[in-house]
Amino acid sequence: MTKNAFLATTPHASPTRELLAQAAVSRGMEAVPLTGPDTAARLGAQGGAAHFYGGPALGQAVASELGVALLEPADDWLPSLPREFTGRTIRLMPLAEARGLPGPFFAKPPRDKTFPAAVYEDGAALPDGPSAGEAGAPVLVSEVVDWAAEFRLFVLDGEVLTGSRYATYGRLDARELTDSHTPAGFHEFTYRLLADHGHTLPSAVVLDVGLLARPEGGATGEWAVVEANMPWFSTLYAADPARALEVTLRSAGPREAVAPRDRGFVRGL
Template sequence: MLTSAQATSTTGLLTAAATRRGLATAVLTGPGTVEELTGRPVHWYGGPLAAARIAAPLGLALLEPEDDWLARLPEEFTRRRIELTTLAEAWTLRHPAFVKPPADKSVPPAVYPDGSRLPRTGERIGPDTPVLVSEPVTFAAEYRLFLLDGEVLTGSRYARFGRLDPAPLTAAATAFARRLLDAVGDTLPSAVALDVGPIADPYDPAEHWAVVEANLPWFAHCYAADPDRVLDIVLRAAGPSAQLAGPDRRFVRTLRTIG
């Protein structure tokens, strides 16, 4: 398993899990690392910018949800209006909106008062950069679930009211994810990280769960989730293209300009 040189707590946990499993591990320190590993079966955990450079020479198939997946969900699972558009279109917004790219951080995810506050220039963005524009909501808690073949293997709470606060996964989070997967499971890769949570509504005391977003598991923090099970998802989501299952081919990351 190859990891980014930018070490994180999750990198350490997954490297330890891989070592326990008997997998060789390596850190991407430069082109020499790629040359040494070329021709060997490699799995990846790290950022998409580095992944874009190494995927072709190492024969990696990187799975990701489709850009418009969140926008296509029935509103019973989102509880808010969401649209996939371009950064140029988002510049014309005249009202507050939460704006983020579908799968990376090339545009800082945030609630913007209007389109004039969005970035307009940058090395990794341009007018055609895809972004998701959604109605602002407040999540009382946010949970990350790691899914493999339509099953929840592990997960963790990672925030409360937008503040980092890891804690064990709850039955309610798992139940909502399973209901979602029963309805739209075939629209996701076989290995994916899914963020969900209850929306805080001061006018409605009932607990209404919604999807936050779907994430790249090979670039997702595991927080309090079981790293051995997270590793199962990472190995499937970013591994040799020769091992790719047919249904996942539609979810292989296109090596366009990414960040």
């Protein structure tokens, strides 16, 4: 690790923030909560290799002062996948267009949390007002599916470094990523997904994949991608903090260290 490297974090306490901060300190880094508007400027001015963990709004506000590049999957990555990997129809469209859709459908912002990711009765039920985003803001809209189990994978250079089951049948159910907690087909699906489409993602990314459920109950045996996320804004659940930190540091590190393959995944670079 570069001398004087540090991890700037959200000021809001959470289990993930604490675990990543502890992992950073264990490897000789400083972990500093961004407690005020001047913290980022002070940290950026003192030099050293900056890294970041926190939300998109905070990240965009402090990235320039910290000299950090935030890697983000493309908004259209999920809908661009073949159906064999999504298990459902997914479209990317402006929020204004989504408001005119019949339902029900599942909708979420591609990156942030300007409105809740949820099933909506129809487009008119989507949240309104400034907090929901501008009319032209991108929205992912998909068929409604049920998940028997969902898993979070921290991926670096096409390799899963660590991961966790995080839900079963829509309920939080975090477990370590072990063979006893991964149903049949998990490893085959993950390997095929990364082999075929890993190059279309940042070198450091979080992938959520899941086992689809039948409407009447029970698993179908079919695997699908839930979504791709930014490691610098992802909950660990039961993943190994030290390994997850490796992915997080790459996903939000010094701008000058961004590899050529990742430049297209940095907003504004």
